[in-house]
Amino acid sequence: MxxxxxxxxxxxxxxMTGYWDYLCDDGNYTAPSKYQQNLEKLSTTLPEAVASSPTLFYRQIAGSSQDRIHALARCHGDTEAYDCERCLTRAFQDARVVCTFRKSVSIYYDTCSLWFAEKNIKIHLGYWKxxxxxxxxxxxxxxxxxxxxxxxxxxxxxxxxxxxxxxxxxxxxxxxxxxxxxxxxxxxxxxxxxxxxxxxxxxxxxxxxxxxxxxxxxxxxxxxxxxxxxxxxxxxxxxxxxxx
The missing domain is CATH 3.30.430.20 (Gnk2 domain, C-X8-C-X2-C motif)
Structure with missing residues (x-):
């Protein structure tokens, strides 16, 4: 033995492969709307920000008051920058399909993960399922x-x-x-x-x-x-x- x-x-x-799990939470937004515009802005800036970060982790906020979106994304520590950015770009695209018009989404891939929400994303044990x-x-x-x-x-x-x-x-x-x-x-x-x-x-x-x-x-x-x-x-x- x-x-x-x-x-x-x-x-x-x-x-990179397709997502293996996702969660849609909280309320809905409408289109067109300021919330949708802020989400589109995040989808164009956050993937590159994560990929260029030494830790492959970044968080961003877009908008103000009731239209504000909090987003957090990361790639696994073994991920190349190009694959990281590509994975998170796809994550935003898939999130629109599987959680259409939902304000809070978490989605998981082999190489990256994405979370965005209307409320501030708290980083502590027990906060996320x-x-x-x-x-x-x-x-x-x-x-x-x-x-x-x-x-x-x-x-x-x-x-x-x-x-x-x-x-x-x-x-x-x-x-x-x-x-x-x-x-x-x-x-x-x-x-x-x-x-x-x-x-x-x-x-x-x-x-x-x-x-x-x-x-x-x-x-x-x-x-x-x-x-x-x-x-x-x-x-x-x-x-x-x-x-x-």
Whole structure:
């Protein structure tokens, strides 16, 4: 039996794909309106602002009084600037389709996330709901070790992300047995600028109860402050390094 845990340093992002989850909230706006104009303004300035930021994170406000929009966007720490801007440009486009005329939207992609709302977006634990998606092939029927392996890997990568100055980390776990043969890969990150303690608390809240009971080998979970992803395939390019 081989059960190795490795951590990696991210060097490049996976190609952008479609959104994996979204949430429409609060009231509606009309078109044409000042609110719509402010949203259009944000859609042309925020993607570039995030992509050019050293932390790949930025927040903007457009408009005043009742027409004001608060927006916040980020890309994963392994994302190239071009892919980051492209992802967030698409996020604004998709948000108009899936949450037509809604004033508050959160939408998640493999490489980026976007939030905008009529009210100020508060950055603290418990303020935003978490989004969850299970995917991938089914867990092998006779593999009793899978849930423990997956939970251990997720927890290890989450701790490494909280300790990292960049607030993100990746890892892999390998098992080669007759009933259990797989490689698992995980990624965890936190919003740039939050403390190590806040990052750790957020990821612990997300990863304490993984949805592995759903019967699939892959899953991802995200909130405004942090996120993690688990897959039975490598979805990032990285340089391997052993977990101490």
């Amino acid at each position: 081989v059960a190795l845990v490795l951590l990696t340093t991210v060097t490049a992002a996976s190609p 978490s989004d969850l998606m299970a995917d991938g092939p089914p867990i092998p029927a006779y593999c009793k070790a899978f849930k423990k392996d997956a939970s251990t890997l997720i927890a290890d990568v989450a701790r490494k992300a909280a300790d990292s100055p960049q607030r993100h980390a990746t890892g892999e776990k390998d098992r080669d047995e007759r009933a259990c043969k797989y490689k698992l890969y995980s990624y965890a990150d936190c919003l740039p600028g939050i403390s190590a303690a806040e990052c750790q608390a957020c990821l612990e809240d997300l990863t304490t109860t993984p949805n592995l009971s759903g019967g699939q080998m892959g899953e991802r979970k995200a909130t405004l402050l942090c996120s993690y992803r688990l897959e039975p395939y490598q979805f990032f390019k990285a340089t391997k390094g052993e977990l101490p």
